[in-house]
Amino acid sequence: MLQKRKELKKCIKCLDDLQKEVSKRKTYKRLMNYMEQLQELQTEVDKRQGPQDGRYSITESLKLPHPIKLPEYTIRFADLDNCGRELLEDALNARCNAYVPYSKFKVGAAFRTKCGRVFTGCNIENVALTPGSCAERTALVKGISEGFKCYDAGAVVAYHESGFTTPCGVCRQFINEFAKTDIPIYIGQAPEVSSKLPAFNDDDEVLVTSIYHLLPHSFTVFK
Numbered sequence: 001m002l003q004k005r006k007e008l009k010k011c012i013k014c015l016d017d018l019q020k021e022v023s024k025r026k027t028y029k030r031l032m033n034y035m036e037q038l039q040e041l042q043t044e045v046d047k048r049q050g051p052q053d054g055r056y057s058i059t060e061s062l063k064l065p066h067p068i069k070l071p072e073y074t075i076r077f078a079d080l081d082n083c084g085r086e087l088l089e090d091a092l093n094a095r096c097n098a099y100v101p102y103s104k105f106k107v108g109a110a111f112r113t114k115c116g117r118v119f120t121g122c123n124i125e126n127v128a129l130t131p132g133s134c135a136e137r138t139a140l141v142k143g144i145s146e147g148f149k150c151y152d153a154g155a156v157v158a159y160h161e162s163g164f165t166t167p168c169g170v171c172r173q174f175i176n177e178f179a180k181t182d183i184p185i186y187i188g189q190a191p192e193v194s195s196k197l198p199a200f201n202d203d204d205e206v207l208v209t210s211i212y213h214l215l216p217h218s219f220t221v222f223k
């Protein structure tokens with residue numbers, strides 16, 4: 001009988017220990033849940049209060065019209081993908097038709113539709129100045145008037161001794177209208193002296209940018 005009592009006592013102690021362990025683990029789990037909740041609250045408070053200097057990184061905002069999706073970089077012409085090389089060459093050829101009796105500044109552009117068709121354009125000046133058209137808009141207007149309203153890449157070519165010529169502000173907004181999402185824009189420098197058969201050299205530097213880089217906070221009417 002004494003032996004049985006001893007065994008019972010031992011079992012009760014074991015149960016007690018187990019009970020304490022279970023309780024500890026439950027408490028620990030509850031504690032961890034509280035910690036997680038506290039951390040979430042702390043993050044929320046930090047967000048609302050702002051950091052010490054009152055500034056956030058722009059990428060943290062959810063109110064931007066659109067995030068930039070494509071990278072921006074420079075590359076040798078020979079290392080560019082086929083799409084970029086073809087568009088730049090088409091833009092370079094279109095540049096030959098530029099009508100620029102006043103500025104003498106020739107620009108060519110080419111845009112590729114979603115289905116692979118390419119429309120090209122050049123800048124066209126006018127004695128009254130404002131009726132003139134940029135190369136980018138000439139190309140897009142040609143395509144849009146043929147029923148093509150969605151483009152997935154573009155190229156602009158001009159020559160300026162100081163470097164790349166990127167689209168003007170009006171053209172950036174115009175391109176954005178028909179881009180639907182971020183699209184690459186290849187910027188090339190035309191040869192300094194125009195020849196009958198203009199071409200790029202393998203080592204020519206090309207700027208690969210995108211419409212969202214060129215127009216990061218574009219005007220949008222939310223639909």
Ligand SMILES: [Zn+2]
Nearest residue numbers: 134167168171
């Ligand atoms: Zn323009």
